[in-house]
Amino acid sequence: MGSDDCLFCRIVRGEIPADIVAEGDSWLAFRDIQPQAPVHVLVIPRRHVEGVGSLGEEDRDLAGELLFAAAQVARSEGIAETGYRAVTNVGERAGQSVFHLHVHVLGGRRMRWPPG
Numbered sequence: 206m207g208s209d210d211c212l213f214c215r216i217v218r219g220e221i222p223a224d225i226v227a228e229g230d231s232w233l234a235f236r237d238i239q240p241q242a243p244v245h246v247l248v249i250p251r252r253h254v255e256g257v258g259s260l261g262e263e264d265r266d267l268a269g270e271l272l273f274a275a276a277q278v279a280r281s282e283g284i285a286e287t288g289y290r291a292v293t294n295v296g297e298r299a300g301q302s303v304f305h306l307h308v309h310v311l312g313g314r315r316m317r318w319p320p321g
């Protein structure tokens with residue numbers, strides 16, 4: 206899918222509204238429309254990357270920035286102390302439904318492990 210009709214690219218471009226909680230030069234963090242926990246934020250790169258498996262050598266910095274941003278969001282959302290998940294699904298069988306890389310930051314309740 207090209208970035209023209211990618212849902213998260215459209216959010217980056219401001220074509221679709223989102224509840225943005227934080228942003229950086231290379232990333233955006235906004236609330237999931239269907240939260241699975243009291244805090245459920247998605248951290249995405251501004252640039253279209255399908256998923257973790259599509260990161261290239263040139264994306265090493267970006268990969269670190271996304272994870273660092275996830276930790277930053279967890280702190281500002283007040284779940285850093287109580288614990289949280291930073292998850293990224295890769296592929297349809299793993300639960301990926303939007304093919305623009307995103308890190309789910311989930312917390313505010315006890316998280317079960319292993320996931321289903």
Ligand code: 5GP
Nearest residue numbers: 223235236237238239294300301302303304
């Ligand atoms: P995935 O299933 O690909 O790991 O996660 C995609 C996430 O995007 C889901 O948790 C879903 O609820 C969320 N999502 C889908 N469409 C929208 C939308 O239009 N706005 C927001 N904020 N989240 C969305």
Ligand code: ZN
Nearest residue numbers: 211214253305
């Ligand atoms: Zn995209």
